[in-house]
Amino acid sequence: MRTFAFARADSVARAVEHRQAEPGSAFVAGGTTLLDLVKLDVMQPSRVIDINALPLTTVERLPDDRLRIGALVTNTDLAYHPDVLADHPLLSQAILAGASTQVRNMATTGGNLMQRTRCPYFRDAAAACNKREPGSGCDARHGVNRMHAVLGGSRECVAVHPSDMCVALAAIGATLTLHGPHGEREIDFAHFHRLPGTTPHLEHDLDDELIVAVTLAPPLMPLGTAYVKLRDRASFEFALASAGAMLSLDEDLIGEARLALGGVATKPWRCREAEALLAGKRADTAAFAAAADVALADAQPLAHNAFKIPLARQAIVRALREAARRAGEDAT
């Protein structure tokens, strides 16, 4: 394994100073992505900046009732937090559908936002990959691409965004607080992850900044949520297709719907057109199937992953159906 220098930051400002001083440096929180990829020689930080001593480990309820999650809250602690379970069960469901107990105990909220793709060509330093080495080409596009994206891809990159947590954040809506050399700014979660386009190596809207918090949008009322994840094995596996759904019901009509997809797209994929279609409709399978068709209308299969389109369709219908059932229970 390649070696690196080290720094331990005792404040957010110092962490950012270290980062700014050394362009090849990387923050480490849980380490589950970074150290995995350093061992594969896919990431080569010149210095690792340990941010685990920073006071970013709490979930707090803001005066306006929104939940603000510190970037170092672990995936496990977030999934079981009483306020998260009460307000945003979708977030808990999605986190617990991902990874293993050990990885969830290590992985953090901010780190999950920075999770890298599981594309095997990205993870193989001998393969061509525009994300790992800009301009080198994409071995996935005409290679074994069963696991790859059908939404949001480009000629340069079809790598799937692997996070389950981020699918829930896409559906719920969230604001990220970033701390950089010029102080703090806030950014809509929807704009944080970039589409690959011609620059798949640029994955996030970050400028020498550290993610310090994620603030969740308020929940829908009454609330029903469901996270359906379809994968090759029942646990500790990345999604082939997943759907996170949130619904509120007004009698038996849908009040507001939220829908996001994982496992099929190059970034956490919010389905706004499908959501708009669902508002005011009867909460039945016909409406859910119509929404799924809209959500997947632009899907473009590669040689080996056309199966993902009907799979995602099923995940969407099942997630919406279950969310509607739970919203009905929540209303009574």
Next chain:
Amino acid sequence: MQETTAHPPEAAVTVRLTLNGDPITIEVSPSAILLDVLREQLGLTGTKKGCDHGQCGACTVHVDGRAMNACLRLAVMCEGQAVTTIEGLAEAGHLHPIQQAFLDHDAFQCGYCSPGQIMSAVALLEDHRIAGDVATVREAMSGNLCRCGAYQNILAAIQDVRLRRHAQEGGGDA
């Protein structure tokens, strides 16, 4: 407050931690992985190296009571933390109840995954946020692979200890 420190790659970093109950101070390379430090620097070879990428669970240890993959953690990240390995489970010559249950239930064949399985099982039983039904336990243990396929007996060992604990807790006069 502690001075913010910066170390070049070749410089050793001093790390103070609690290892199996004892406070220790070690000098490690900044890029040293906890698993390698445990096995090669501290001679604690009970923690196994399987995949070395967080996918098999053979290297599972407890950090501040939580099960973690020692292969995906820098030793320098453990400053001030309590690390427990399989060597730290037995007390005063008595096996931990989970260790005994693995023997009683024949919960291994080759034994290579057993330290990791046992560390995950112990942490699982201590974490009351995780439900005790079979489906939940199987899910919570899915980060530990057993290529001999001893899963049924591993599950039986865990649930046996759980039942005994419930019986003991319910058996008092409270």
